[in-house]
Amino acid sequence: QSVLTQPPSASGTPGQRVTISCSGSSSNIGTNTVNWYQQLPGTTPKVLIYRNDQRPSGVTDRFSGSKSGTSASLAISGLQSEDEADYYCAGWDDSLNGVVFGGGTKLTVL
Amino acid sequence: EEHLLESGGGSVQPGGSLRLSCAASGFTFSDYAMNWVRQAPGKGLEWVSTITNGGGTTYYADSVRGRFIISRDNSKDTLFLQMSSLTAEDTAVYYCAKRGANSWSHFDYWGQGTLVTVSS
Numbered sequence: 181q182s183v184l185t186q187p188p189s190a191s192g193t194p195g196q197r198v199t200i201s202c203s204g205s206s207s208n209i210g211t212n213t214v215n216w217y218q219q220l221p222g223t224t225p226k227v228l229i230y231r232n233d234q235r236p237s238g239v240t241d242r243f244s245g246s247k248s249g250t251s252a253s254l255a256i257s258g259l260q261s262e263d264e265a266d267y268y269c270a271g272w273d274d275s276l277n278g279v280v281f282g283g284g285t286k287l288t289v290l
Numbered sequence: 291e292e293h294l295l296e297s298g299g300g301s302v303q304p305g306g307s308l309r310l311s312c313a314a315s316g317f318t319f320s321d322y323a324m325n326w327v328r329q330a331p332g333k334g335l336e337w338v339s340t341i342t343n344g345g346g347t348t349y350y351a352d353s354v355r356g357r358f359i360i361s362r363d364n365s366k367d368t369l370f371l372q373m374s375s376l377t378a379e380d381t382a383v384y385y386c387a388k389r390g391a392n393s394w395s396h397f398d399y400w401g402q403g404t405l406v407t408v409s410s
Binding site for chain 1: 334335336351352385390397398401402403
């Protein structure tokens with residue numbers, strides 16, 4: 181049972197917009213920033229969104245992040261087959277005094 | 291360009307010990323906190339431990355506290371994870387990850403990982 185809650189799966193067709201949610205609490209998302217990671221099949225995770233809504237250089241603007249209260253979301257627009265991957269949210273938890281990850285969402289492009 | 295290379299993984303019996311290393315290059319190692327994150331086969335990411343840039347403060351997940359020790363040698367640009375009292379639940383790929391500039395959960399560079407298998 182992960183501290184941050186994500187749907188285990190999501191799907192969409194090419195060109196669609198998909199949103200992945202990440203629900204937490206006042207001790208993590210409610211007070212600290214959220215980062216999102218993408219893990220393509222068989223590869224190392226890479227940061228997709230940092231500080232809630234910032235994209236590292238090289239990440240397409242089809243990916244966007246947002247945060248409101250104790251929840252965060254990752255949106256992927258113009259869905260492409262190469263977006264098939266596992267997506268994880270992460271944040272610092274003040275009560276646990278450590279980093280917490282969501283359980284991950286497996287995105288399928290139909 | 292930043293590069294992280296883990297080593298030291300392998301097979302170990304339950305109750306055994308193992309020491310992982312992570313060699314860093316391409317950045318000023320002593321300026322950044324470092325982390326270990328693991329991923330059990332077919333499972334999600336799990337944060338294991340963080341050490342501040344100078345090594346003076348460490349943080350651990352409840353699942354490893356008291357059994358694992360994170361350390362670093364800034365003169366050799368190397369991060370370590372000493373693991374003891376290993377159980378099957380510790381079987382995973384262990385990644386070292388560099389802390390990004392923006393938060394404790396911002397990992398901007400990851401190594402390729404080293405596999406630890408705990409089995410009799």
